[in-house]
Amino acid sequence: xxxxxxxxxxxxxxxxxxxxxxxxxxxxxxxxxxxxxxxxxxxxxxxxxxxxxxxxxxxxxxxxxxxxxxxxxxxxxxxxxxxxxxxxxxxxxxxxxxxxxxxxxxxxxxxxxxxxxxxxxxxxxxxxxxxxxxxxxxxxxxxxxxxxxxxxxxxxxxxxxxxxxxxxxxxxxxxxxxxxxxxxxxxxxxxxxxxxxxxxxxxxxxxxxxxxxxxxxxxxxxxxxxxxxxxxxxxxxxxxxxxxxxxxxxxxxxxxxxxxxxxxxxxxxxxxxxxxxxxxxxxxxxxxxxxxxxxxxxxxxxxxxxxxxxxxxxxxxxxxxxxxxxxxxxxxxxxxxxxxxxxxxxxxxxxxxxxxxxxxxxxxxxxxxxxxxxxxxxxxxxxxxxxxxxxxxxxxxxxxxxxxxxxxxxxxxxxxxxxxxxxxxxxxxxxxxxxxxxxxxxxxxxxxxxxxxxxxxxxxxxxxxxxxxxxxxxxxxxxxxxxxxxxxxxxxxxxxxxxxxxxxxxxxxxxxxxxxxxxxxxxxxxxxxxxxxxxxxxxxxxxxxxxxxxxxxxxxxxxxxxxxxxxxxxxxxxxxxxxxxxxxxxxxxxxxxxxxxxx
Amino acid sequence: xxxxxxxxxxxxxxxxxxxxxxxxxxxxxxxxxxxxxxxxxxxxxxxxxxxxxxxxxxxxxxxxxxxxxxxxxxxxxxxxxxxxxxxxxxxxxxxxxxxxxxxxxxxxxxxxxxxxxxxxxxxxxxxxxxxxxxxxxxxxxxxxxxxxxxxxxxxxxxxxxxxxxxxxxxxxxxxxxxxxxxxxxxxxxxxxxxxxxxxxxxxxxxxxxxxxxxxxxxxxxxxxxxxxxxxxxxxxxxxxxxxxxxxxxxxxxxxxxxxxxxxxxxxxxxxxxxxxxxxxxxxxxxxxxxxxxxxxxxxxxxxxxxxxxxxxxxxxxxxxxxxxxxxxxxxxxxxxxxxxxxxxxxxxxxxxxxxxxxxxxxxxxxxxxxxxxxxxxxxxxxxxxxxxx
Numbered sequence: 001x002x003x004x005x006x007x008x009x010x011x012x013x014x015x016x017x018x019x020x021x022x023x024x025x026x027x028x029x030x031x032x033x034x035x036x037x038x039x040x041x042x043x044x045x046x047x048x049x050x051x052x053x054x055x056x057x058x059x060x061x062x063x064x065x066x067x068x069x070x071x072x073x074x075x076x077x078x079x080x081x082x083x084x085x086x087x088x089x090x091x092x093x094x095x096x097x098x099x100x101x102x103x104x105x106x107x108x109x110x111x112x113x114x115x116x117x118x119x120x121x122x123x124x125x126x127x128x129x130x131x132x133x134x135x136x137x138x139x140x141x142x143x144x145x146x147x148x149x150x151x152x153x154x155x156x157x158x159x160x161x162x163x164x165x166x167x168x169x170x171x172x173x174x175x176x177x178x179x180x181x182x183x184x185x186x187x188x189x190x191x192x193x194x195x196x197x198x199x200x201x202x203x204x205x206x207x208x209x210x211x212x213x214x215x216x217x218x219x220x221x222x223x224x225x226x227x228x229x230x231x232x233x234x235x236x237x238x239x240x241x242x243x244x245x246x247x248x249x250x251x252x253x254x255x256x257x258x259x260x261x262x263x264x265x266x267x268x269x270x271x272x273x274x275x276x277x278x279x280x281x282x283x284x285x286x287x288x289x290x291x292x293x294x295x296x297x298x299x300x301x302x303x304x305x306x307x308x309x310x311x312x313x314x315x316x317x318x319x320x321x322x323x324x325x326x327x328x329x330x331x332x333x334x335x336x337x338x339x340x341x342x343x344x345x346x347x348x349x350x351x352x353x354x355x356x357x358x359x360x361x362x363x364x365x366x367x368x369x370x371x372x373x374x375x376x377x378x379x380x381x382x383x384x385x386x387x388x389x390x391x392x393x394x395x396x397x398x399x400x401x402x403x404x405x406x407x408x409x410x411x412x413x414x415x416x417x418x419x420x421x422x423x424x425x426x427x428x429x430x431x432x433x434x435x436x437x438x439x440x441x442x443x444x445x446x447x448x449x450x451x452x453x454x455x456x457x458x459x460x461x462x463x464x465x466x467x468x469x470x471x472x473x474x475x476x477x478x479x480x481x482x483x484x485x486x487x488x489x490x491x492x493x494x495x496x497x498x499x500x501x502x503x504x505x506x507x508x509x510x511x512x513x514x515x516x517x518x519x520x521x522x523x524x525x526x527x528x529x530x531x532x533x534x535x536x537x538x539x540x541x542x543x544x545x546x547x548x549x550x551x552x553x554x555x556x557x558x559x560x561x562x563x564x565x566x567x568x569x570x571x572x573x574x575x576x577x578x579x580x581x582x583x584x585x586x587x588x589x590x591x592x593x594x595x596x597x598x599x
Numbered sequence: 600x601x602x603x604x605x606x607x608x609x610x611x612x613x614x615x616x617x618x619x620x621x622x623x624x625x626x627x628x629x630x631x632x633x634x635x636x637x638x639x640x641x642x643x644x645x646x647x648x649x650x651x652x653x654x655x656x657x658x659x660x661x662x663x664x665x666x667x668x669x670x671x672x673x674x675x676x677x678x679x680x681x682x683x684x685x686x687x688x689x690x691x692x693x694x695x696x697x698x699x700x701x702x703x704x705x706x707x708x709x710x711x712x713x714x715x716x717x718x719x720x721x722x723x724x725x726x727x728x729x730x731x732x733x734x735x736x737x738x739x740x741x742x743x744x745x746x747x748x749x750x751x752x753x754x755x756x757x758x759x760x761x762x763x764x765x766x767x768x769x770x771x772x773x774x775x776x777x778x779x780x781x782x783x784x785x786x787x788x789x790x791x792x793x794x795x796x797x798x799x800x801x802x803x804x805x806x807x808x809x810x811x812x813x814x815x816x817x818x819x820x821x822x823x824x825x826x827x828x829x830x831x832x833x834x835x836x837x838x839x840x841x842x843x844x845x846x847x848x849x850x851x852x853x854x855x856x857x858x859x860x861x862x863x864x865x866x867x868x869x870x871x872x873x874x875x876x877x878x879x880x881x882x883x884x885x886x887x888x889x890x891x892x893x894x895x896x897x898x899x900x901x902x903x904x905x906x907x908x909x910x911x912x913x914x915x916x917x918x919x920x921x922x923x924x925x926x927x928x929x930x931x932x933x934x935x936x937x938x939x940x941x942x943x944x945x946x947x948x949x950x951x952x953x954x955x956x957x958x959x960x961x962x963x964x965x966x967x968x969x970x971x972x973x974x975x976x977x978x979x980x981x982x983x984x985x986x987x988x
Binding site: 524525526527548549550551552553554555556557558559561562564565568569571572575576583 | 615617631798799800801822823825826829846847859862868870874875876877878887889910918921922925926929954955958960975976977978979980981982983984985987988
């Protein structure tokens with residue numbers, strides 16, 4: 001067990017690409033956590049996708065031993081945290097397990113929207129914060145300007161910010177000293193009954209569910225019988241240890257320490273992040289406050305391109321969920337796309353990552369329907385329904401009011417793109433809350449309906465600002481909106497996969513774009529096919545797929561029978577792959593293309 | 600479209616003879632045709648054809664021959680004595696109907712027209728002449744070696760020598776307008792005997808036209824214009840008493856090509872010569888056969904093995920059903936649903952028929968036959984795909 005005053009628990013707050021993972025690598029290397037030959041870049045980002053995208057999805061932790069200049073040896077627990085807004089809840093629980101943070105800012109880029117949000121989370125969690133300016137070796141570095149910016153935007157004293165280059169190793173020693181001397185030691189009492197925070201849990205194919213814990217009071221030992229205060233579940237600890245960054249078993253963990261346990265827990269869903277773990281026989285008096293459970297805010301249907309892959313998709317989703325309890329799935333069937341799943345995600349990036357992992361790790365070909373948020377439908381009967389699939393929308397005559405989730409968005413952008421950014425926000429029904437300047441950068445605060453953001457807001461923002469604008473958001477509230485269900489009808493038949501809830505003012509534009517696209521995508525039939533967008537019984541846009549005019553083989557004699565038959569067989573096979581809507585056959589590729597346009 | 604009055608339940612049996620040689624290859628043609636710089640050994644090829652005929656006869660004992668058809672290639676490059684030898688062999692191998700039809704495809708050059716009388720003596724009673732166009736510039740574009748004047752002269756000879764003759768035209772050619780086709784077709788109808796084949800130009804795989812088409816150097820009419828060409832063709836031929844009895848074939852009622860009717864009615868036929876196809880009925884099902892396409896290779900194999908089949912298989916009932924629809928629905932007379940059931944071992948989907956009836960694409964005759972309507976013919980491939988699916 002380590003003495004409390006020799007422990008420092010800290011996290012690193014940084015924007016993507018500002019050097020958080022490189023700094024973490026360097027800290028591990030300098031303190032000798034890993035032999036040189038085992039160092040790979042971004043040691044803590046163990047998922048393939050994390051390394052490729054340069055992002056952190058799951059919080060990771062590592063225990064470093066550092067012999068400070070004062071001769072004392074300290075245990076430094078680094079909690080690596082995700083930077084993306086979708087994973088904000090993972091950030092908040094990592095922060096809850098620490099007493100301090102390093103705020104890493106790129107010395108030429110400056111503060112970004114997500115950094116800002118995470119610093120506020122850290123301040124809320126009572127953290128001491130040490131500003132660190134990274135990439136100081138680059139010619140474009142402007143440490144003085146960035147220090148000023150940190151003070152102006154965040155209101156954090158930055159005169160004593162550390163100037164480092166994680167890449168070259170410059171100033172890394174200073175970072176370690178600052179962790180020891182500027183961040184507080186944890187508090188806690190060893191003699192008290194066990195009180196530990198369940199920080200995270202994940203599924204390991206060899207060990208089963210691994211639980212990351214932070215001990216507040218008391219001690220945790222192997223074979224100890226424990227009680228999860230929230231879920232009331234009892235377990236016996238069968239393994240206890242720390243990450244260095246490899247797993248290393250220890251005898252016990254005491255107050256202030258961070259480590260892992262395993263306890264024959266079957267799935268991640270059996271554990272509740274934020275729960276308090278205590279001793280079964282000698283429980284603590286009160287549980288820790290815990291945190292809000294992760295909220296799914298974006299939903300979409302995932303369907304296999306090949307219907308025969310449905311069972312494989314179900315199995316793959318089950319496997320992913322073992323490790324990520326924050327996404328949900330339930331079976332759904334669509335006339336257009338066959339059998340698939342309705343899935344809930346923490347945000348668009350989360351959706352993309354899950355989709356990509358399913359395709360890559362399980363070799364599946366998927367179609368994703370347009371993302372939807374959760375609408376709150378208040379019926380005339382007084383009943384309230386949470387709706388996340390437009391297909392399930394009740395009859396409009398039964399609806400009193402539809403409410404949609406709104407977010408407060410913080411956007412930081414270079415001045416030259418501000419006009420375009422403001423226009424984008426206005427177009428998406430945004431309401432300006434605040435607008436001010438931080439040096440050459442503008443900071444716009446907008447209230448926006450989430451449903452406008454889940455479409456292509458982030459992509460549009462990146463493209464109009466050439467990638468320079470940064471964006472963060474938090475869901476604030478539900479507000480009533482003039483929302484309508486727009487259906488797409490092909491030859492008079494509604495196509496379920498293409499219906500969506502939209503704001504009445506935007507319906508016509510969206511409807512027109514959709515029917516024009518479908519007109520190009522639906523092959524001509526023997527009859528003409530009206531393609532319509534409708535709100536209730538009212539058609540708001542219409543196009544017509546013209547009937548086939550000429551399609552007949554000119555020559556077909558005795559010697560042609562075999563070849564023509566083979567062509568016909570191919571045609572028949574093609575028809576089998578088409579989806580039938582009344583009399584109209586629509587190739588699945590048409591749906592994929594139509595859905596792409598929209599998201 | 601007109602329908603032959605003498606509907607037959609037994610479509611009959613025919614022999615197809617493929618003569619694979621041409622003086623030059625036409626850029627639109629994807630038939631099994633070959634150009635040889637040296638004269639070929641015609642006698643050896645004829646002997647091999649006779650050898651193959653004997654092989655096919657052993658598979659089709661008891662059949663009554665209704666038609667022999669010399670196709671190509673250019674069979675009018677054959678000597679009359681060669682045609683005579685092949686027809687003599689046929690007479691020895693099969694009994695034949697008293698009105699057996701013997702057709703030979705001919706090019707309208709003066710040399711070939713000069714052989715018409717001898718062909719008639721050999722037993723040919725019908726020629727089908729590859730006129731293709733009544734416009735010299737277009738004949739050149741189509742790679743034809745003859746002129747309009749030669750075509751007219753050949754038609755004169757044919758009309759004086761044979762009771763029955765037909766000729767082919769290709770329409771919807773690059774640069775051709777519907778208006779100019781209307782004028783050309785009128786000329787053609789004035790020259791016609793009792794039968795005409797009118798083909799809308801199609802880009803076939805592995806032809807020079809396909810290469811030009813892909814390179815964007817050859818434009819075909821769009822759907823609407825293609826349809827206008829079609830409509831004009833139907834209008835003029837019907838008015839002239841030569842309505843279509845098949846997609847591209849027009850005849851005075853009773854003057855239909857008996858040979859081709861056997862194909863479309865899904866009758867039995869054997870093919871001899873390089874790249875020739877056959878279909879015969881066996882107790883196990885319909886047997887599909889095809890020979891080696893390369894002429895000299897075919898010759899060598901036949902001389903060694905008495906036949907040169909490279910494909911020989913029993914078709915599944917689904918395949919037979921597909922072929923039956925594919926061929927039968929091309930005819931204005933349509934198909935007998937009961938025969939489809941017998942061939943395919945399944946019923947046509949009543950829902951699909953109902954929907955095609957509602958769309959006006961097909962009709963049911965009082966006698967219970969299913970036939971494609973005038974509206975349905977220009978989009979026949981889609982109708983067949985619907986029914987076959």
